[in-house]
Amino acid sequence: MIDCLSSIPLQASFALHSRVLDQAGLLFRLAFSNERQYRTMPTHGIGKYKHLLPKEAPKKKKERQQMKQIKTATDAEYGTLNVKVSGYDMILVEHYSQYIHNLCNRLGVKVAESYALPTKSTEVMVMPEQGTKMYVDAILKTHERIVQLSQLNATLCPTFMEVLLKNQPEGIQLSVKLHTEADYQARFKARPELEGLMAQMT
């Protein structure tokens, strides 16, 4: 009797932890944890809860990334806007983009996405006065971060832009544009073999 009583909380806690176990796993559990089913006892089945949960749909494989719907502008709000921060100094660019994100959170502007574009390297070639051959002087890396805003209120917009412009650090370019599908597609890598096969098909 005492065994039965002590095993109940054990069973309950074990049932709570083992969500992935289904009916077949019941035996697995019994085999490893010395639990017996006292089927004649009134406490049989105490702690069962799986039958009470709503039926889950069978887990499907992760779907291909779909583009989020681009919102259009209405009379009082702007559509999906891309605020692009770019510059040579990564620290400043990162900090400024984080500042913009936090500012939007504070002001209640919804941020749809916040991502970075790949870094572009620019080689600075210098041609000396005497020779004709150019040699590499330096490599400059341009970093870009994008904060995507979804519903910017038209009344808030001038103040928001002013705060952004006045807090812009040195050497950082700020640009605000509408988000287009072309922008979205540009983020993906080109797949030359797939394109080759498609071209062969057509």
Added chain:
Amino acid sequence: MAAPCSRMANRPLWQFITNVRRTGLKHTGVRQISLSSACRAATQTRSKTEGVASPWKLYGAVCLQRLPVISQERNPIEDQFAELMHQMELERSLLSDHEQRLLEDSERMTRKQADNYDSDEEEADYGGQETITAQDQEDSWEQKLKHFQPALRDRGRSGTPLGSVERCLGDSLVLLVQQTVGKETIWLLPQAQWEAGETLRQTAERGLNSLPEADFKATFLGNTPCGVYRYKFPKEVQTECCVGAKVFFFKAFLSAGSASQKEPFLWVKKTELQGYLKPPYLEKVDRFILNL
């Protein structure tokens, strides 16, 4: 340095339409204080009402700001803190590629100068000497740095006139003009009277463009005004249809432009506005000019 930013898509989001019957009277005299909160005009859309005239004259004014060109100077506390942070980061940081190369090169030099140097062994390990060592590179970079002359921080002489756009490069400046309002000539933000059929933003643009001998290219940030100033005319000028005036302010940033020095323009910081604007006007204008 002030970096350029591109303009947002210009969309006429709303139209602010009222009918005001224009009178031939000019408003005069001292403005009386009447408090009104800044009008969130974008959320109201007034329908066109034929024949009912509002007793207020409408003006559109523009608050043209020149953004700071260089970064501001730091406080002593900010300076100390920046030094401290820099020191901490330096102590916590790891060696970069260049610094590692320097160390390796110096080690190699010491090994070469040692008595039991075996050059064959060295070259087998390192696969041939590089022609340019890291130290040489550093020396050449230092030479180039010496040739570089940074520009002076304050290009202006200490006595830059107030009308010049180039004063106080570290702060944002607001444009003030001298206009005749009624009998007085006072300093205020450039404004123009509203005419039927145009939005208030167009009125503000017209006010800016109509400034004599000035050629300012401004970027307006939006269609919504940022502030409003309402005043009543003195009793002798008031008629039934013309009780007072409301001035709606729009914000804009200077993108390009120049003005001759002779014209009565002023570029002032927020702290200096007090010396030029009338107190009730200043109170309203102060609310929307950010001191960043």
